[in-house]
Amino acid sequence: MTNPTTQIALKNNTSSSVVYAYVTGLDINKNNAYGFLQPDGKTLYYPDSPSQVQQPLAVDCAIPLGAPGTTTTVTIPQLAGGRIWFAVDNKLTFLLNPGPGIVEPSVTNTDDLNYKLNWGFCEFTCYVDFVAIPIALELLNTAGNKQVVQGLPTDGLDQICAQLTQQGASENGIWDKLIVKGPDGKNLRAMSPNSGRIGNSGLFDGYYQPYVDEAWSKYTNTDLKVDTQAQWGIAHSPSHPPSTSSAAARGPSGTYPIQTRDEMGAIGARLAAAFNRSTLISNPDQPDAIQNGANNYYKTNPTNHYARIVHGVNLDGRGYAFPYDDVVPSGATGPDQAGTVFDGSPELLTVTVGGPNGGSVGNGREDKGAAGDGDKEKKKTAFDFPALFKKIMAMLKGIFRK
Template sequence: MRIPPRIARILATTLLAAPLALANASPAQAIGPAILPVTVTNNSGRADAVHLYVLGTNLATGRLGHVNAAGTFTPWSGGQIPPSPAPDVSIGGPGNGGSSTIRFPRGFSGRVYFSLGQKLQFFLTPDGLVQPAPWAGGDPNRSILFDWSEFTYNDAGLWINSSQVDMFAVPHAVSVTGASGATKRTGDLVANGRDAIIGAIRAQAGWANTVITRSDGTVLRVLSPGKAADAGLLSPTYLDSYIASAWNAYTAKTLTVVPFTDQPNTRFFGRTSGTVMTFTNTSGAQVASFNRPSSADVWGCAGNLHAPNDLVVGPIARTLCAALNRGTLGTVDTQPSLNAAEFYRNNPTNHYARIIHANMTDGKAYAFPFDDVGAFESLVHDGDPRSAGIILTPFTGGSANPARTIVGPGGKCVDVSGDDTGGNGAAVQLWDCQSWAVDQRWTRNGDGTLRTLGRCLDVVSGGTANGTKVQVWDCNGTGAQVWAPQADGSLRNPQSGRCLDSPGGATANGTRLQIWDCNGTGAQRFPLS
């Protein structure tokens, strides 16, 4: 069974704890350096001083503590009831346009906080750390611009994600580079993405108060719907009508849950009676039941949707919560749905998740606790990491990696087969251009690669012969993944000396793309929009 990629979300009013993901991690031989360098780059465009904090859990001892810039772990000590101020363990971060290095010791899990302009205030109890909770009245960090990334570094590698589960505040991307030199990166916004998210959420009826602005006019954050509802800034019953409709749909039909992509024969079948949905397995035995959840349960994937760390109830609960947040429960009867074009079409819907995903260059985000169902989360992992990165990206203006469509013959878009879930080896093809299609958004990077879904446009097996197909593959720095735009609108692969090509100039949906001798014909015109 794969290690669940979700790094467990910790409620900011509780103690920092180890990720739930680790409960399923099987023992592994230690690989990667004992101390992993993490470069923090400041491309925010802001002049504020940056303060960094590396806080979390020593996985060997279970002790809560902090890590300094050199990667040394120190457990917390002291603490009182009521909580007493924690010592200042901030690390000076980079100025705008600069970078600095922090380090993760292997066997550590937690968060990297970054605050702009002011240091954060943390507090200690006898049991551990109380974290900032800017959605709560009286929290001393409410007027500070800050955010965080979450990570786990253990013998199975590094997981690091940009999180929007509680709020969206400081735009940032995360990356990891493995032993092969290949780098994976996620979390980049489209150009002017922060402003677009703020404006779009303000425009939704009933959501304007979830945008929090400081007295000097700085937009500090957009609260997730659960946090906003808890603070009285969004209707606590906002999603109830949709939940009732979706839940009641299964009084007359069966919901099929297939929670493990690598176990397609593991299936559970749900039917609703009254307000209770009961699930049976393939043998007909009852294995789980859920009372109809409230809006708060859906926003937090908690309460009636609590997901224990087991192999039956937890996987079903996660799937239900993702389907309710994405609005596919009730209309898509085999879950999880992996087609992003089906998401957020219900009314009312989770506009927060919808808008954040729509403004990510690769479409991936952690906008609710189980946004990793179907691998739609903004997370990167490497089993043998050599370095990692946290990049504070522009608050306004252009993105460092703007997403573009590549329009080819017949006005069709360059597309990845598999409904936005293309893994290594997924075919690259022509398809009707669709504004919602994440796998039709490509970023051109400084190394000459074209990327979508966290992978690179790649010539199969590094081939150089006419007719060699192209695919998406983990970015690995080889010549098979370098594409040079030409004046005639073609994309040339310098390693092979050939151009991206539609066989015979075909324009039909599903036409598999290849490389061919550059010839200046319409079959090879693939300009980046």
């Protein structure tokens, strides 16, 4: 953002009068120092490095939001990697390790002090890790234009859990294992498949195997085109399986030569999105040539039913449900599924916790990093596409991974 500061309006739309917010991020004007916004709503606390691990913060940075329906406005400097955390009925515990290293609340570590508490955070309405408290965003820029992401309805978590239970009943009790109950027996959160596997490593083993096998069988004889939607143009799959040497265990980004790393990341993102949405087999022109776009996502089994259900329950269908959920067909003009808001000149970001205020859906934004017309020129790739394709499918053999 270009403005030195931005106002954030934090609205309590829950039924509780005990709701706390925490605003964290890297202050780009202080060498990316990790900062916590203090309860005065304008001063950042920068933790010092402790001499021992698991030390408490020196400052209580819980921002009380007041009674239901009230709004608390805070002001932040230019932050990178910013998050807004919310906790209902309790405060959250952040700890410090030498560095300083920030120990944030975890939904996968059952020993974490926050594990049984009702909390969530917003990071562009991200559901990659889990779903919990409904959070909605509205961004107003200095020209008076608004972007709105409505988020979940008040009972959104219960709706998601009910549908996961239903899906689990039809698929041998898999999907309902993503539901976490609180001490009172009520739904506390719904985990993503990635997060669910951290506590249960065997969850989803073999789930995607039939789809992986069918995709590989098809594209050993059929040309698969992946539009990078960037300067690299369109990559083509081989017409035969890769050799053992070319299919060495290379990841989609980090272990490839730096000269082709970004290009391969663009291809890998689009293949991962196609697998999660189960559009890879039906569409040899990724991510384009999908009639009606999102209306044809998640139509076959196996698929990422967590993502399908989360999008279906969100009031406007938008929310980042898996890594690379921001991939869209070239030239798409409607709101992206990822549920991001972005502006170079923001004036006020309103974050509502607990459910919607009502009103109409705002205008969506096409993510320039994920869509855009790009360079459509067909060109020969400068790297080993067969190896990348096979590696991604190997990663998806029974699991959902980034």
